[in-house]
Amino acid sequence: MPPSYLLTVLTLLPLAGIPALLLLRPDDHTWIRRIALTIALVEFLLSLLLVRGFVPGTAAYQFEEFRRWIPDPPIHYHLGVDGVSLFLVLLTTFLTPVAMLSSWKSIERRVQGFFITLLVLETGMVGVFISLDLVLFFLFWEAMLIPMYFLIGIWGHERRVYAALKFILYTMFGSILMLVAIVWLYELSGTFDLPQIQTMLISGQLTLPLRTELLLFGAFFLAFAIKVPLFPLHTWLPDAHTEAPTAGSIVLAGVLLKMGTYGMVRFCVPLFPEAAHRLAPYIAVLAITGVIYGALVAMVQTDLKRLVAYSSVSHLGFVVLGIFAFNPTALQGSLYQMLNHGVSTGALFLLVGTLYDRRHTHLIAEYGGLATPMPVLAALFLFVSFSSAGLPMLNGFVGEFLILTGTFERHTAWAACAALGVIFSSVYLLWAYQRVFFGAVQERNQKLPDADLRERVVLFAMAGLILWMGIGSAVFTRRTEASARNIIEQMQRPQLYNARVASARRLDAPRTGAR
Amino acid sequence: MFPPRGDLLRLAPELVLCVSGILLMLVEPFLTPARRTVLPALAALGAALALAATILPATHPGMAFSGLLRVDSFSVFVHVVVEMAALLVVFGSTDYLEREHIQHGEYYALVLFATAGMGVMASAAELMTAFVGLETSSISTYILAGYRRDAPRSDESAMKYFLLGSFATAFFLYGVALLYGATGTTQLAHMTLTSLPGAPTLLRLGLSLVFVGLAFKVAAAPFQLWTPDVYEGAPTPVTALLSSGPKVAAFALLLRILTTVDAAGSFWFWALWVSAVLTMFAGNLAALAQSSVKRMLAYSSVAHAGYILVALAAAAAADQMALGVAAVLFYLAIYALMKLGAFILVAQLGGASERHVGIDDLAGLASRQPVAAACFSLFLLSLLGLPVTAGFLGKLYIFNAALASHLVWLAVLLGLNSVIASFYYLRVVVVMYMREPHQDWAPSPMPWAVTLVLLVAAAGTLYLGLFPGRIMGFASQAALSLR
Numbered sequence: 001m002p003p004s005y006l007l008t009v010l011t012l013l014p015l016a017g018i019p020a021l022l023l024l025r026p027d028d029h030t031w032i033r034r035i036a037l038t039i040a041l042v043e044f045l046l047s048l049l050l051v052r053g054f055v056p057g058t059a060a061y062q063f064e065e066f067r068r069w070i071p072d073p074p075i076h077y078h079l080g081v082d083g084v085s086l087f088l089v090l091l092t093t094f095l096t097p098v099a100m101l102s103s104w105k106s107i108e109r110r111v112q113g114f115f116i117t118l119l120v121l122e123t124g125m126v127g128v129f130i131s132l133d134l135v136l137f138f139l140f141w142e143a144m145l146i147p148m149y150f151l152i153g154i155w156g157h158e159r160r161v162y163a164a165l166k167f168i169l170y171t172m173f174g175s176i177l178m179l180v181a182i183v184w185l186y187e188l189s190g191t192f193d194l195p196q197i198q199t200m201l202i203s204g205q206l207t208l209p210l211r212t213e214l215l216l217f218g219a220f221f222l223a224f225a226i227k228v229p230l231f232p233l234h235t236w237l238p239d240a241h242t243e244a245p246t247a248g249s250i251v252l253a254g255v256l257l258k259m260g261t262y263g264m265v266r267f268c269v270p271l272f273p274e275a276a277h278r279l280a281p282y283i284a285v286l287a288i289t290g291v292i293y294g295a296l297v298a299m300v301q302t303d304l305k306r307l308v309a310y311s312s313v314s315h316l317g318f319v320v321l322g323i324f325a326f327n328p329t330a331l332q333g334s335l336y337q338m339l340n341h342g343v344s345t346g347a348l349f350l351l352v353g354t355l356y357d358r359r360h361t362h363l364i365a366e367y368g369g370l371a372t373p374m375p376v377l378a379a380l381f382l383f384v385s386f387s388s389a390g391l392p393m394l395n396g397f398v399g400e401f402l403i404l405t406g407t408f409e410r411h412t413a414w415a416a417c418a419a420l421g422v423i424f425s426s427v428y429l430l431w432a433y434q435r436v437f438f439g440a441v442q443e444r445n446q447k448l449p450d451a452d453l454r455e456r457v458v459l460f461a462m463a464g465l466i467l468w469m470g471i472g473s474a475v476f477t478r479r480t481e482a483s484a485r486n487i488i489e490q491m492q493r494p495q496l497y498n499a500r501v502a503s504a505r506r507l508d509a510p511r512t513g514a515r
Numbered sequence: 516m517f518p519p520r521g522d523l524l525r526l527a528p529e530l531v532l533c534v535s536g537i538l539l540m541l542v543e544p545f546l547t548p549a550r551r552t553v554l555p556a557l558a559a560l561g562a563a564l565a566l567a568a569t570i571l572p573a574t575h576p577g578m579a580f581s582g583l584l585r586v587d588s589f590s591v592f593v594h595v596v597v598e599m600a601a602l603l604v605v606f607g608s609t610d611y612l613e614r615e616h617i618q619h620g621e622y623y624a625l626v627l628f629a630t631a632g633m634g635v636m637a638s639a640a641e642l643m644t645a646f647v648g649l650e651t652s653s654i655s656t657y658i659l660a661g662y663r664r665d666a667p668r669s670d671e672s673a674m675k676y677f678l679l680g681s682f683a684t685a686f687f688l689y690g691v692a693l694l695y696g697a698t699g700t701t702q703l704a705h706m707t708l709t710s711l712p713g714a715p716t717l718l719r720l721g722l723s724l725v726f727v728g729l730a731f732k733v734a735a736a737p738f739q740l741w742t743p744d745v746y747e748g749a750p751t752p753v754t755a756l757l758s759s760g761p762k763v764a765a766f767a768l769l770l771r772i773l774t775t776v777d778a779a780g781s782f783w784f785w786a787l788w789v790s791a792v793l794t795m796f797a798g799n800l801a802a803l804a805q806s807s808v809k810r811m812l813a814y815s816s817v818a819h820a821g822y823i824l825v826a827l828a829a830a831a832a833a834d835q836m837a838l839g840v841a842a843v844l845f846y847l848a849i850y851a852l853m854k855l856g857a858f859i860l861v862a863q864l865g866g867a868s869e870r871h872v873g874i875d876d877l878a879g880l881a882s883r884q885p886v887a888a889a890c891f892s893l894f895l896l897s898l899l900g901l902p903v904t905a906g907f908l909g910k911l912y913i914f915n916a917a918l919a920s921h922l923v924w925l926a927v928l929l930g931l932n933s934v935i936a937s938f939y940y941l942r943v944v945v946v947m948y949m950r951e952p953h954q955d956w957a958p959s960p961m962p963w964a965v966t967l968v969l970l971v972a973a974a975g976t977l978y979l980g981l982f983p984g985r986i987m988g989f990a991s992q993a994a995l996s997l998r
Contacts, residue, residue: 135911146896
């Protein structure tokens with residue numbers, strides 16, 4: 001049985017590694033990289049314990065930790081995971097070592113600072129997913145901006161400072177209003193503790209007037225929608241991605257964007273069901289617009305990294321759609337698609353990064369016929385593209401399929417429109433693939449080396465994961481199912497929920513009595 | 516006649532400060548120029564003793580000098596903040612004064628006298644006493660602002676500060692006179708709307724003028740116009756003092772009047788509301804366009820006064836007074852800490868004659884002086900209100916107070932202002948971390964005293980960002996002691 005303080009360990013381990021890195025000489029790059037990677041790998045292995053100890057079939061928070069922190073107003077150190085957050089934590093701990101390996105050679109300036117930044121970022125990301133106190137959540141949410149800001153601003157490409165500033169200003173704009181909403185919610189409920197607020201809402205102890213609920217929902221939703229990013233708030237994303245170093249893009253696309261959708265699932269929907277119901281049609285329209293718009297814009301990109309960035313807008317639109325379809329299947333699909341997108345897009349950025357390492361350009365026109373000099377990379381790129389485009393047997397298919405089926409049950413038109421996005425995604429990915437890897441080899445590309453051992457290890461690991469997530473999705477969905485169902489039930493009107501809880505209790509009563 | 520022992524104990528910090536100041540000036544003629552370095556040590560000792568002496572009023576709460584002073588948790592809290600500020604300013608000044616060849620005893624004496632004045636303001640229970648405190652601290656700081664008398668900017672700063680400050684005190688004094696006319700007393704506790712029937716107009720006028728006078732002192736819009744010029748021209752360690760101590764004391768006096776005089780809260784509420792909004796926007800929008808760090812920080816001081824006014828408005832909205840007052844006090848404490856740290860750092864980096872106080876002069880600081888850059892970033896991020904720093908919790912408490920008083924719009928406007936502010940704070944961080952250092956000059960290494968100030972301020976900022984419980988407990992206690 002894993003220790004009860006596992007979550008604290010997961011949060012603080014990366015921070016604890018920083019002194020070790022600081023002790024090394026700043027120019028001792030090899031050992032800085034090795035130690036940072038070791039910490040990240042240990043973190044990953046520890047996070048696997050979470051899965052082992054996680055009890056499927058219940059929506060309750062597990063591995064809970066609760067300590068008093070600030071007495072007045074009562075802010076607690078309250079951690080816990082459930083089906084929604086479990087795999088997002090894993091995604092974080094998986095992608096961080098991947099990000100480190102991706103920058104093994106490409107980062108040569110201020111190496112020490114780079115790895116410290118990545119570790120701080122990891123702490124922030126893990127913290128966001130496991131905080132059950134609203135202020136604690138906000139603390140990690142905002143604290144994580146700074147390392148990401150440095151990551152883009154110091155180690156990025158030419159227009160890095162502009163992109164970093166744009167990234168942070170967009171995010172802060174949304175999140176400060178969320179802070180106001182958090183405090184307002186505290187004034188209404190008397191607590192910052194998420195499970196407690198949920199209990200109060202369900203039991204009817206706390207009822208929000210519709211206007212208040214709409215405003216609160218709006219403030220939370222804006223913060224998350226900017227992060228996702230939902231059309232039309234997405235304009236920071238292409239810049240941030242294009243200018244970020246490969247590691248930054250992997251973490252940004254893989255984890256940071258998920259924080260937005262995670263927030264919607266965790267806070268927006270269960271806390272403000274009435275508002276969510278009323279606004280869902282509008283949100284769905286934005287999500288579908290995002291799916292199609294993102295795909296169309298991705299099609300015409302000349303810059304490979306920008307293309308992948310826009311594909312994120314499209315894919316995340318799917319996830320948002322699945323969340324606001326209010327159907328357990330669609331929600332499960334969304335939760336799964338978050339992971340898929342993290343892995344597939346992470347892998348795509350990694351591949352684009354390996355190309356960049358060789359040629360120092362992201363322009364599609366600069367490449368062509370690369371399959372000849374680098375067959376392994378070409379094969380892997382194709383595989384990952386298929387995954388991103390949602391080819392059956394691979395992970396992307398499962399998520400998109402669940403979202404579309406779930407949505408179809410209630411909103412046929414939404415599903416039909418969104419399905420267009422699936423088609424478009426194969427168009428832009430395969431067309432880009434064709435232009436980069438097929439055709440005549442330009443002379444300067446002829447001698448490009450194929451993937452080396454480090455790149456192969458990482459890429460094959462990710463490809464394996466993609467395949468496994470496509471076939472063995474039950475491993476994941478089994479653990480997320482109860483939580484997804486619970487959220488949808490909380491969504492329904494409280495009376496209905498109460499009735500259901502009561503009847504469930506009646507059914508349970510003899511059993512518990514017998515025990 | 517000698518005052519009773521209890522009264523003296525309640526005035527102990529001020530006594531220590533004044534005696535130390537006088538001693539400093541008496542000692543100076545006997546020192547050879549080479550031995551002048553003993554002066555800051557003496558001054559620091561004085562400030563530290565005053566800080567230690569604050570334990571006496573803390574253990575002897577009550578009225579002193581027939582109701583002129585009121586010593587309670589509130590006044591003790593403010594005392595500790597202004598004395599800490601004085602101590603840090605003394606440490607932060609010595610190398611600057613040495614470099615500018617103005618290492619004199621009276622500089623430190625003035626710092627200590629100003630602090631004594633602020634102490635009186637914090638515990639004044641009567642308006643004439645408050646005025647004496649205000650004048651003591653103001654006159655000392657007028658002189659300090661012009662302390663680099665060979666530099667025209669410093670003279671300009673002192674002149675402006677003196678003229679506008681005198682206006683402000685005149686307003687204040689006139690207000691006091693009207694209040695006396697309206698209520699027949701200068702004792703705050705006896706000053707109620709009902710004390711003289713038929714007096715409200717005079718009372719209103721009086722309260723308005725008192726508010727205007729103190730709004731000048733805290734640099735609240737529309738009376739903030741003097742701030743950037745004065746802050747920019749004054750010697751930077753003095754700016755550090757100006758932005759912390761006097762502001763804290765003036766806010767303390769505002770709070771004291773607000774909570775003690777029944778009519779003040781409801782009467783001032785809209786003035787506070789409007790002034791808070793104007794101040795936030797005036798400070799933040801102007802700060803966006805600055806190219807000098809010092810001036811930018813000056814405007815940011817204005818903006819922060821606006822944030823504190825939000826909490827004051829929350830306190831004035833009656834039902835949740837203690838929450839608002841506690842938020843103000845906590846914010847004042849952390850604000851003094853981060854501003855002091857930032858200005859002292861600028862004083863050091865500015866180099867001889869403050870030639871390098873532009874934002875561009877900080878280029879590449881991170882690679883030359885990593886500790887300084889890290890500390891400065893920490894102060895800036897804390898001023899911006901990012902989590903894990905004290906600034907975040909300060910802002911959280913203000914939000915909390917504002918929303919508890921149902922001032923949703925004010926909270927939202929405060930939020931928007933933080934976003935505007937992030938633009939100029941982060942720009943400095945960008946310059947320090949993402950630009951290449953200048954080749955033609957390099958900032959001189961940090962002397963130990965400045966490093967000490969920086970580390971204390973940085974540690975405090977982090978500590979209060981993570982464990983505010985104790986200080987917030989004191990602040991709440993202080994807020995409760997006001998009635």
